Amino acid sequence: MTxxxxxxxxxxxxxxxDARIYKPTHEDNDSTTDDQKIAVVLVHPYSVLGGxxxxxxxxxxxLADQGIPAVTFDxxxxxxxxxxxxLTGFSEVSDVVAVCKWTSQNLSSxxxxxxxxxxxxxxxxxxxxxxxxxIGYVSLGYPFGLTASILFGxxxxxxxxxxxxxxxxxxxxDGFTSVKQLANKIKTAAGRAETHLIEGxxxxxxxxxxxxxxxxxxxxxxxxxx
Numbered sequence: 553m554t555x556x557x558x559x560x561x562x563x564x565x566x567x568x569x570d571a572r573i574y575k576p577t578h579e580d581n582d583s584t585t586d587d588q589k590i591a592v593v594l595v596h597p598y599s600v601l602g603g604x605x606x607x608x609x610x611x612x613x614x615l616a617d618q619g620i621p622a623v624t625f626d627x628x629x630x631x632x633x634x635x636x637x638x639l640t641g642f643s644e645v646s647d648v649v650a651v652c653k654w655t656s657q658n659l660s661s662x663x664x665x666x667x668x669x670x671x672x673x674x675x676x677x678x679x680x681x682x683x684x685x686x687i688g689y690v691s692l693g694y695p696f697g698l699t700a701s702i703l704f705g706x707x708x709x710x711x712x713x714x715x716x717x718x719x720x721x722x723x724x725x726d727g728f729t730s731v732k733q734l735a736n737k738i739k740t741a742a743g744r745a746e747t748h749l750i751e752g753x754x755x756x757x758x759x760x761x762x763x764x765x766x767x768x769x770x771x772x773x774x775x776x777x778x
Contacts (some may be wrong), residue, residue: 563628567628574624591663603669604626605628628643640703645678665687669692674704690718693752696733697729
């Protein structure tokens with residue numbers, strides 16, 4: 553069983569973010585020290601196209617059901633969160649940083665895994681090295697392709713140059729990024745960088761609830777390797 557709580561996180565400049573915390577009812581890591589506890593922060597897809605934290609609920613529940621607390625939140629201008637969304641996602645990076653710091657302080661976790669879905673992946677990637685507690689990163693359908701790069705290209709450098717471990721999950725029929733484009737990007741990445749391809753699956757299929765359990769299991773396997 554999983555419990556869900558709500559919270560408001562301040563992101564600076566008077567912006568308040570609506571967050572939800574999915575907690576295991578019996579935390580497997582109760583006996584571990586704060587230094588060992590891990591929490592997952594999930595960053596939702598593109599706000600401008602209707603992305604919201606509800607899309608991350610299934611993965612968050614799956615993680616909590618397996619003993620790992622997870623936090624979702626609406627970025628600025630989405631749902632109950634105040635402010636306005638940006639086209640390129642650069643304003644939203646500070647939202648991710650604020651939620652990671654809040655998670656570290658309020659969930660007694662000094663280890664955070666940052667997960668971004670679709671356009672949430674470049675935004676999360678730009679926040680990875682701004683938070684000491686973030687120990688790794690998982691991208692679900694990072695839009696590396698040429699068209700998406702018009703909006704998100706300036707985010708690429710931050711995650712590719714980060715020394716922190718990273719996993720890029722993508723369907724082979726993504727539509728925004730080809731398998732070859734992903735492989736070429738990962739070749740340039742610093743530190744440990746891995747890919748996991750899901751055969752025959754499109755970008756929006758992978759975002760759908762049918763793949764929530766598989767995404768959660770991939771995240772848990774990655775955590776166990778850190």
